[in-house]
Amino acid sequence: MIIRGLTLAALTVLSSAAHAQTPTETTHALDRVLTQGEVRPLAAIAAVRLRHGRVAYSYYGGFARQSPDGAVPVGPQTLFRIASISKVVTTIGLMELVEQGKIDLDQDASDYLGFRLRNPDFPQTPITVRMLLNHTSSIRDADGYMLPPDHRISEFFDATRKPGDPGYHFAHGDGHAPGTWFEYCNLCYGLVGTIMERASGERFDHYQQTHVLDPLGIDGGYNRMALAHPERLATLYSHQFKGWEAETDTQPLTPSWNAASLASYTLGTNGTLFSPQGGLRISMEGLTRLARFMLGHGTLDGRTLLSARSIDLMQTPSWQYDGRNGDCPYPIASYGLSMARLTGARDSSGRETRPYKGYSGDLAGHLGDAYSLHSGFWYDPATGDGFLFAADGFPDAGQERPGAYSSFTRVEEEIFTALAEAGTSAP
Numbered sequence: 001m002i003i004r005g006l007t008l009a010a011l012t013v014l015s016s017a018a019h020a021q022t023p024t025e026t027t028h029a030l031d032r033v034l035t036q037g038e039v040r041p042l043a044a045i046a047a048v049r050l051r052h053g054r055v056a057y058s059y060y061g062g063f064a065r066q067s068p069d070g071a072v073p074v075g076p077q078t079l080f081r082i083a084s085i086s087k088v089v090t091t092i093g094l095m096e097l098v099e100q101g102k103i104d105l106d107q108d109a110s111d112y113l114g115f116r117l118r119n120p121d122f123p124q125t126p127i128t129v130r131m132l133l134n135h136t137s138s139i140r141d142a143d144g145y146m147l148p149p150d151h152r153i154s155e156f157f158d159a160t161r162k163p164g165d166p167g168y169h170f171a172h173g174d175g176h177a178p179g180t181w182f183e184y185c186n187l188c189y190g191l192v193g194t195i196m197e198r199a200s201g202e203r204f205d206h207y208q209q210t211h212v213l214d215p216l217g218i219d220g221g222y223n224r225m226a227l228a229h230p231e232r233l234a235t236l237y238s239h240q241f242k243g244w245e246a247e248t249d250t251q252p253l254t255p256s257w258n259a260a261s262l263a264s265y266t267l268g269t270n271g272t273l274f275s276p277q278g279g280l281r282i283s284m285e286g287l288t289r290l291a292r293f294m295l296g297h298g299t300l301d302g303r304t305l306l307s308a309r310s311i312d313l314m315q316t317p318s319w320q321y322d323g324r325n326g327d328c329p330y331p332i333a334s335y336g337l338s339m340a341r342l343t344g345a346r347d348s349s350g351r352e353t354r355p356y357k358g359y360s361g362d363l364a365g366h367l368g369d370a371y372s373l374h375s376g377f378w379y380d381p382a383t384g385d386g387f388l389f390a391a392d393g394f395p396d397a398g399q400e401r402p403g404a405y406s407s408f409t410r411v412e413e414e415i416f417t418a419l420a421e422a423g424t425s426a427p
Contacts, residue, residue: 027059029418033391034061037411038401040239043393044074046284047415049422050379050386053295055288056423062393065235065251066244079220079233079281080390081249083368085377086222086280087189088314089290091133091338093212094196095310102199105130105313105337112195114268115154119170120163122177129195131179132188133337134318138171138178145187146272149257149265153194153272156187182319182326182335186277193271203267205274216300218289220282222274225255233281238372239393247371249281278370287388291379294364295386314339315364315381321348330367331355331407339364342378351407355387355416363387367408372397374412389415 035041044062048055063071064078097103103112108126110117117127119138131137143166147153156169163172169187193204200207205223213221221227230253237244255262257273265273282290289300294315298306317334319326331353333345342353342363355363361380368375372394379386391411394400401410408416 024057024422026057026418026422030059030061030415033411033414033418037414038239038394040241040395041393042391042411043237043239043244044078044234045389045391045415046074046076046078046080047389047419048284048288048386049419050288050291050384050388051423053292053384053386057419058284060284064233067251074234076285077219077229077232077283079227079229079283079286080373080375080392081224081234081236081278081371082280082282082287082375082377082390083278083370083373084186085282085287085366085368085375086276086278087338088366088377089208089212089280089282090189090192090196090276091314092306093208094129094133094192095306095314095337096211097196097199099307099310103129103195105133109191109195112198113154113191114198115157117157117191119172119178121170121172125178127178129192130318130337132192134335135182135184135188136179136319137185137188138176138181138183139185139188139191140169140171140183141185141187142169143167145185145190145277146275147270149261149270149273152269153190154269180325182321182328182332184328184330184332187272189277190270190272193274193276194268195271196276197271198268201267203265203273204271204276208280212305215303215305216289216293218282218286220280220286222276222279222281224249224253224281227281232283234392236371236373237393238396240395244393278368284388284390287377290377291386291388295379295381295384313337315341317341321345329407330369331403339366347407349407351403351405354406355408356413356420357405357417359416359420361385367412369397374400374409376412376415387416387419389419391415 034045047059049057060074064074127137161168235249236247293300297308298311314337316336319335321333327348332340333347333353334341344354363378365378373392375390403413
């Protein structure tokens with residue numbers, strides 16, 4: 001579906017309407033990113049700056065979606081399909097099962113999956129749950145990482161798939177045994193979702209809603225058809241030369257899978273259905289609560305879901321780039337259980353993991369990149385400072401303006417830069 005682009009003036013009006021405060025230098029900078037950060041204007045930017053765990057500044061510019069009645073503006077409760085930040089929330093759910101003794105991070109994942117998971121190059125080396133979480137499993141996304149309800153995730157690893165095939169999902173011929181090499185893998189989180197279903201006895205989307213999102217008071221979910229407030233959902237767009245092209249979450253909503261196939265789904269056979277790796281719909285209000293939960297060491301508003309030790313495990317790198325032990329297109333030089341650390345160390349592209357010039361922090365969190373959206377969930381465990389954002393309406397994947405000094409996109413760098421000094425007068 002193609003929607004004709006809004007004018008720069010219209011985007012600016014939407015941005016200004018989102019602020020009750022007098023426009024600030026940060027607001028003007030983000031207005032410029034919204035309208036001029038890419039080759040064509042972005043659809044939306046939503047951004048929050050945390051200081052000491054509190055919202056010190058927020059910005060909502062552009063539109064969540066187009067409708068027959070006009071553009072729906074972005075706001076604090078707008079739900080975005082937030083891409084790989086979803087992995088953090090998925091891991092919170094997993095760590096609850098770890099604390100209950102139902103899952104051991106260093107156990108062979110095969111024991112939980114119900115089928116043997118081995119890289120044929122290393123048949124005697126177990127692939128552990130921890131390796132799935134920190135992208136060192138030797139599993140590759142290959143030609144895809146989702147299957148419909150009537151298929152089993154084990155099909156990805158069927159012996160009929162051979163090295164060299166587009167659908168072969170193991171690293172081959174590089175000599176890197178499981179646990180020794182980092183390569184980003186979304187399919188691993190489909191396996192994690194499958195393990196969670198088998199350990200909990202609940203379908204992944206239901207489990208996450210009941211045991212993570214609802215207890216934390218976070219609106220949203222992994223199943224767009226079960227959202228409490230579907231009217232808050234943003235449509236994600238790419239901005240093409242001919243106009244806005246809807247990528248996902250168009251209104252009226254349609255199910256990803258038909259009801260009959262879901263009704264006959266066998267629990268614990270295919271955790272990819274609701275995209276544990278990227279399918280969470282969440283707002284800036286939700287990301288703020290998530291950051292407060294992490295900064296609260298597993299407790300939010302008196303409700304404890306995880307121990308401080310589990311939060312520390314998530315945040316602490318179990319892999320660090322040493323110049324020869326990984327390959328990743330993103331600004332990732334260290335990674336824990338679904339979480340990276342931005343320390344300034346160089347990533348595998350040789351660029352420093354500094355989100356803005358002059359940065360000398362130690363932010364923990366994750367980025368997101370899917371359906372022409374880039375997102376960020378970053379906070380400093382020591383200070384409570386944070387950068388939360390979603391930017392939608394990029395050109396086609398791979399066509400974004402590259403970062404000037406990091407492996408982030410240029411727009412991400414500019415959002416970080418604009419937010420860096422925002423809210424300094426906040427108490």
